[in-house]
Amino acid sequence: MNIRIEESTYGILIRALCKIGSVSQALELSKYMVEEGFSADQKICSLMLAAMCNHMDDNNGEVLGFLEDLKLLGFEPRMVDYFNLIRVLVNKGKGVDALGVLKQMKLNGLTPDIMCYNLILSGLIFERDFSRADKVFDELLLLGLIPDIHTYNLYINCSCMQNKIDDGIKMLGSMEELGCAPRLSTYVTILKALCEAGELDRVREVMNRMRKKGVNLDSESYEIMIHGFINNCDIYEACSLLNETLDDDYFLHPTSLDRIICRLCKMGLSFDAIAFVNEVGFKAYRSCNTRHQ
Template sequence: MWRDAAQCRRVSMLFISTSSFSSSSSKPSSVRNYYLRKRRKCPLQPFKQQWLQSFSHQLAMRSFKESIKNGETRILFSLVQSFSTYQIEPSPKAYRFLFKFLTQKHRLFGHQIPQILDHIEKVASFETPECVIIDLIEFYGENNMLTEAVELFFRIPKFRCEPSVEALNALLSVICREKRGLEIVPQILLKTQAMNIRIEESSYRILIRALCKIGSVSQALELSKYMVDDGFIADKKICSLMLATMCEQMDNDICEVLGFLEDLKMLGFELRMVDFSNLIRVLVRRGKGIDALGVLKQMKTNRIRPDIMCYNLILYGLIVERDFLRVDKVFDELLLKGLIPDIHTYNLFINCLCMQNKIEDGIKMLGSMGELGCAPKLSTYITVLKALCEAGDLDRVREMMKGMRKKGVNLDSESYEIMIHGLIRNADMTEACCLLNEMLDDNYVLPPASLDRIICRLIKMGLFFNATELLNAVGFKGC
């Protein structure tokens, strides 16, 4: 008994082959020879032919690579010769490798590319893959050869290749890198109609990005309208890019920006957080902090949660307008929403307190920043030190500077200058000179105008020795 059918089949086949061998051996020799000759005349099976061609191709490519490695300069001749040795024609894959080699060594062999293209057009018989053409178009673009890239694109049908939108996009990406290339885009698009290439959404995106790059936002908007008319959906990233470009242009009035935003909404564009942030930024830049606060409210109405950057922009705009009551409300709101203030938030709010002469409140907040997970930086201390200097409270200034040194916070050139001018303003020239010497020891130098002001002040106060000593110190530092 056999356990499975597979084993039975193997045994039966074994018996069949044995019986056939025994039966054939029993036949006359003439019959057996005829049978063998007939079997020998059978052609190779298709998979064997493919394997043989593939093996020949590998050998030819190996021979070609060795020839160029040995310094062969006639690249096309070497390719054809290597393949003809094995009685086959160079394949598209071989030509793609050839073009990659030429583009990598374009300073030595780049001049041979036109010759090889002519050979493919007039001698070769295969259908050239479009990827080969795209690689060459990108190579021409990287080397600022726009004319060659355009000519190669329109030459695609001569290579027995059906051009598609991928080749068009490769050409548009190349020519849109420069303004002079944008000027020939209309001509190219008109000629592509005769090549049966339909502009797709990806093509529109390339053109709109190029127009935004040179600041032609109005033309980008018109092109977006054509894109929608062709049945495509307005891309969110593209609309955001157009809005951001519009906001960055300083010559645009805020009314123009808002009108542009309405045009984008007509295309089905819905604002995201980055778009609201750009609007808030441009309003703050125009000194319209209250209008920026209105955009923040609209952002919350659209159920978009503002981040700390948005609140920092609002705080800055309101502080510039000296609307301190709204500053307090906005700061309380961001805390209630669970946002964590960063160093910019604290700097802004402490500056707001100092502008209201609430220096003590600012000092208290500065002291509690570390407990709240945001250690104060030099910029935070400078805000409070400047306020204390303006208030004439030099004792608190000295106390704060000692605390800064204990915490490892060192003064920079700007902070030294603020401190020295504050001391001079309060007629404490001795302390100002000591701090100036310390500044020179730290390899910082005051601007020439500030040095002149200090030296003149010392001379007016009759402190000629101090003025001379300061001049010598400054000269010793090579200033």
């Protein structure tokens, strides 16, 4: 028809293809657009990369290769583009590839922020690549980035997964000195690791530390602690914690009570088990009535 398609028309078509998830076709149209003498629109390229990240399973494509194709068109990724790319790679369990994207960012003169580093750390820790995770943490400190609560939680989790619980506990003190108060999730990571290591005295120390800081356990963390004490045969501490939850009107899963009763019976403490059932049963009934009122 001898009609030359305008640049704006290409933009409309490419956006429409991205919207319906046909990102590979959007890329082919972008290549044809460049061949026709138009320059690659940075916003449209960014849109295609974001669409590729969002429809990665539908397209069965390799997102890193897609980025390289966009670069050949003249695309210069921005911080948000790299962040989306890192996010999708981490979610797909490709932490090492995400680390490669982080390095590419720096080569292109962009300084990753703490959110990018948190994503990388979570990906590497999930893959149990602890040596790289430690280096990434050191690197963000050298760059002068200020860790946030998520960074500290990731570091403590990484330490505990490596059975370096002392390093995690030391980090608690460092956090407080730097003005970042540990949250319940921070303490629970350490408490769980101590329970798994059978260090119940230290569990009590950390719990006392929490109370002094005004950090109280919730239902989920109470469950973790109760099962931790049961597994380490400290049944009376588990009973004490369960009583504490009922006093504070928390709801616990019935399996916690069942496990305590079974353990008492196996230890030949049937009378203690009956007394415990009577005491807990009354508190649970009272707690239930209070909630209904």
